[in-house]
Amino acid sequence: MAKVGVYVCHCGSNIAGVIDVEAVRAFAETLPDVVIARKDLFMCSDSGQEQIKQDIRDGLVDRVVVAACTPRTHEPIFRAACEAGGLNKYLFEMANIRDQASWVHPHDPEGATEKAKLVVASAVGKAKFLQPLEDKFVNVTDAAMVVGGGVGGIFAALELANMGHKTYLVEKEPSIGGIMAMLDKTFPTNDCSACILTPVMVDAAAHPNIEVMTYSEVVGLDGYIGNFTVKVNRKQSYVDWNKCTGCGACAEACPAKAGDEFNQGLNDRPAAYIQFPQAVPKKAVIDMESCINCAGRKIGSEPKVSKKTGQPMLAPCEKACPADAINRSLAHDPAGSIEEVNVGSIVVATGYKVMEKESFKEMAPESPNVVTALQLERIISATGPTGGKLLRPSDNKKPKTINFVSCVGSRDEKHHTHCSRVCCMYMIKQARLIKEKYPDINIYMHFIDVRTAGKDYDEYYTGARKMGINILRGKVGGMEILPDDRVRVLGFDMDQQEPVEIESDLVVLATAIELPKSATTLGQTLGLQFCGSGFFRELHPKLGPVETSTRGLYLAGCCQGPKDIPDTVSQAKGAAAAAAVPLAQGRVKIEPILSEVQPEKCSGCGICVPLCPYNAISLKEWGERPRAEIDITQCKGCGVCTTACPSSAIRLHGYEEDQIMAQIAALTS
């Protein structure tokens, strides 16, 4: 006979504000097999947990039901309390009377109380059939992968590598560095972005524990925490990176043109190119999308022999390369070459993109003098298309009036409702940099409201006002193109309650930060969840900011939500610390809430095999016939096989038939 103890939590006013906790407690006492029912203001507090432990030690109870908030955050806490009291922790059951009663029925206290009683009855019904289970352990591959080679990924990789773990740093572009490498200066200190980032990029590339895999993309993931197999597509570059010295001769020789991604499409780059001057690794690639096969030198073929000279006719890039590193004879393979990498944990730091101006038809996107803030960043950067001179794109003349427009696509129901968080600061940064260099330029900034919270940030903003930068409170409603490629900005000055019109030579749009399409695909490949804003969802917005719902996968940087460089680096170091835990322990625990086949009942029909979403089931010879077998490292305990098995041969531990039937009986009686 089970001795069930029920503990009802007030959760402060979270539960007790709606539900009559005493009524639920008194009701629990009347349930069969319940020997004790208590309540506490906070069951998760030390005293609350101690009560459970004491009742177990005193031999009063041998099954524990806690009616409280949510198993998502609190099941581990109460399981641990049971264990500490000397009870198998799987003899614990949680009744969620917060999410399922008090929170969803705040205006119906009586109904919520009745529902809470039912939820408790259901948990008690199950509890008496609970059986002790043992945790299982598997060994861990001592290596980590960081996906994304921006500032977040670089710091996560360095952190893991410095802890002594082999780390693969995967980046889809030819060089690591990400968007930070494109920035001119960084707020609020105005230090040169490349100058602070490049040494770190070099450190990462030179680290004995880091293997940098650039021009590579993750295309597949198998396995589970501790034992992941990641498929990495190493894109074809047609340049032997062992020979390439990064001299750039091929780029100079290449006549093909394509939009320069690094310069935000403001100028063209050749098809053979080095991504940017400080690239790490500094290696050339030939991008087949824009290659024009000069001299009929098609990729994947041997060169034709000249009738005149008898020499092979080579493409300009091949001829120019002093290191003989270019190999155009390689067959073109758009799938690239797939490499399998075994790691124990993965940090995802794939970053962000800014929205293109084309999404905003009211902002005159057809004008070349309307640019995104990231384009302006390239225009004022020494490595940018104008060599750092501030020139407007239409005619390469110095602008006299510049307008900055905030919240373009952010805080907007038509695009993204979230605040992109860094725009106010980077716009002020750009305005200040321009004003410092060219005090004669008129600068107007339009804000819904200025968001510069935190240490040194608001000082940076007030400093901009002191420099004579005009700040107008009010969102820009539209723009009109004027002769001479000027733009009329239709704004509003809230303080004067009047619409304002400013004729402008250059307009800078602070477009929203969003997850790039490639990251969305990657997220689906890795099985990550997405939040309402379209970014990757963390395990818990407060208590699990670097973890995901998949154990062994961690998040850092803007792929989890907009953030600036300091926040990205902090989160990257946090994610690396979390990702190092399983590696450092050498083994990971697997909860025994898993399916198990009873081979003597299994008919070997195989229905379960294709149904399993985790490929955990296979048919194995047992006796004379094939029977299903479940790989516990793959099984996630979803229960699909259990419900589908026609012979009822599969048990899902923790959700056995008698337990579920008892729950149903309690809910329907």
Added chain:
Amino acid sequence: MSLKLKKENIDEAVRTIMELGGKGILNCVQCGACSAVCPGVKAGFPVLCRLLIKKLTTGQLEEIIEEPSSWGCQACNRCTEVCPQGVRPQEVVFAFRRYQANEMAISTSTTTSQMNFYETGHAVYTESSKELRKQVGLPEAPPTTVSDAQGLKEIQTLLENSPMGELGFF
């Protein structure tokens, strides 16, 4: 004099506007994009879009009942296009107009147009146009309800049966 904010007034103003069709009023974050593009605001009717919403959400429904700005709305709907919060400011303006009309607090400019409409089928119809038409060789009265008694009667019947007619406007 400072503005006295009262919860009852705010609730009543918001409820009144929402019931009359301005359902998005509480979405407003006072960014001003609507007023930046509003031709009415530019023409000197300040209490449109943003400022109208501000006044309503501070409970000044009765205080601004005689405000003529709302009648400056040209229904171009640019405010709705640029509003980042889905307020649909034009619907708020029209809801406020309905409130004004129900209380017979209609600006004289609008009354004249309404009466013109009832009498001729045109909101704007002036005597001087007759002369102008004659000069270019057209008949004095255009071939609309002005010269079509049957058509005018139909318009008048429609107007009499409209909410404006129910107010005893004609």
